[in-house]
Amino acid sequence: MPEDPTLTFVPRRILSFTRDADGDWVARLECGHRRHIRHRPPLADYPWITDAAARASKIGAQIECERCARAELPDDAAAYRTTTVFDETTLPAGLRRDHTTAAGVWGRAEVLAGRLRFVMPALAMDQIIAAGDHAIIPPGLPHHVEPLGPLRFQVVFLRVPSPIEPAR
Ligand SMILES: [Zn+2]
Incomplete structure (x- = not known):
């Protein structure tokens, strides 16, 4: 495998969603990381995050985990x-x-x-x-x-x- 950091991509399954103290949605991932998912186009395009049914359909789906790509231990591990x-x-x-x-x-x-x-x-x-x-x-x-x-x-x-x- 070429040693090209641009190829780094670590997909993780979404286990559940919670909200933080500000009301923003947070996905809990199978790796133990939590990832904020905000719909802030054009930088972050996640229109489904505020819809309960669409959110539920994403349980089990994979999303990129940047903290895994940086080999960062989850805070609460x-x-x-x-x-x-x-x-x-x-x-x-x-x-x-x-x-x-x-x-x-x-x-x-x-x-x-x-x-x-x-x-x-x-x-x-x-x-x-x-x-x-x-x-x-x-x-x-x-x-x-x-x-x-x-x-x-x-x-x-x-x-x-x-x-x-x-x-x-
Ligand atoms: Zn992760």
Whole structure:
């Protein structure tokens, strides 16, 4: 895949709609992000957002998530599991070839010592993570890692808790 950032496009399904304190509509997406949808032509052309039936018909439809394209962890994502600490010899083979997290699950690849190459082609990401740093892994995006010498490394899994607001 060419490393062209203009190709970055991460479609996510809409789970529900809510309104913010100003009355603007917000779509809750399967990735855990919330995305404002406002009809402000010509910059934002979403005439259906103020119509209840049209809105309901969009549940399950996909919309682009710019925050996923920037690999931004959702604000309210909470860690629920951490792998054991791997080194360059115990790092599972499955992590060295392209794989994805489960639906709705975010990863935080944390390098505790040494250096790790982190590759996520969909976001044109090919970077070296140094000790004390990490990479954020959005749900469903193929990625792999490659140890660069002696290493200590773990992955923290996070997800957004189910919303308390009613679906609309
Ligand atoms: Zn997202």
